[in-house]
């Protein structure tokens with residue numbers, strides 16, 4: 001594993017996030033995208049260390065129980081946002097995640113500056129707050145003992161936006177799936193393309209799609225899980241192109257948020273539009289899976305694939321073993 005286990009994330013990041021919050025920034029769209037279960041914790045006030053306030057039903061939740069409930073409100077079932085390392089922790093088998101390209105450094109191709117702050121400073125600030133150098137991490141993992149390539153977008157890193165490095169790492173995750181014949185599972189939660197990288201960011205849409213095409217040609221499945229919120233260039237590129245598209249309950253998924261659509265079109269949207277359940281009923285999603293059932297569902301999909309691929313192509317696991325075995329033992333085409 002590139003970093004020293006998932007423990008690297010905890011501790012420092014909470015303090016850094018608290019320091020950022022003290023700057024008194026208003027709740028504009030960017031802040032909403034940054035909102036996480038940790039921000040909800042701060043909303044709990046003086047007892048914030050032990051209590052979490054649900055942003056939907058306003059109920060106070062006991063933090064240890066809330067974490068055991070996988071950050072799903074026990075009263076109203078609202079799914080809080082989950083940081084990428086926590087997502088991997090609750091999805092992959094313990095100790096099975098082997099991160100790839102953990103140290104790929106961020107890029108500032110346009111030397112972008114907004115007001116007095118440079119993009120480079122923003123990247124450094126986000127890295128300090130999240131403990132991750134960029135907004136995406138991926139690697140090999142097992143889910144209920146089934147191997148796969150698992151990637152997660154970090155929503156707390158500049159709104160999970162896709163710049164050159166996120167696009168590159170998503171592409172490498174797809175290439176890893178092609179090379180190993182292991183199914184790809186991506187959790188996407190993003191504000192869209194990263195505007196500080198301009199056209200370079202938009203190019204990532206085409207790049208990831210080209211590789212997904214190769215993944216399809218190699219008959220390796222891609223399961224896309226979209227969590228709240230999933231917008232813009234991420235939804236408009238790889239996130240919506242899973243062989244199985246899954247949404248978490250209540251997640252806002254689309255090219256833009258409902259308020260932006262209403263302001264642009266001057267039309268009132270039906271209740272629940274752009275949320276998972278609405279998309280499911282209109283054929284845009286295959287499944288809406290509550291978080292406590294997500295791991296079981298992914299494991300089931302992986303087993304279905306493993307049974308089929310072993311019959312048709314040899315399993316990904318056999319492929320991995322074959323790489324360290326003499327050529328005559330390569331188990332392809334059972």
Ligand SMILES: [Zn+2]
Nearest residue numbers: 054057073076
């Ligand atoms: Zn609630």
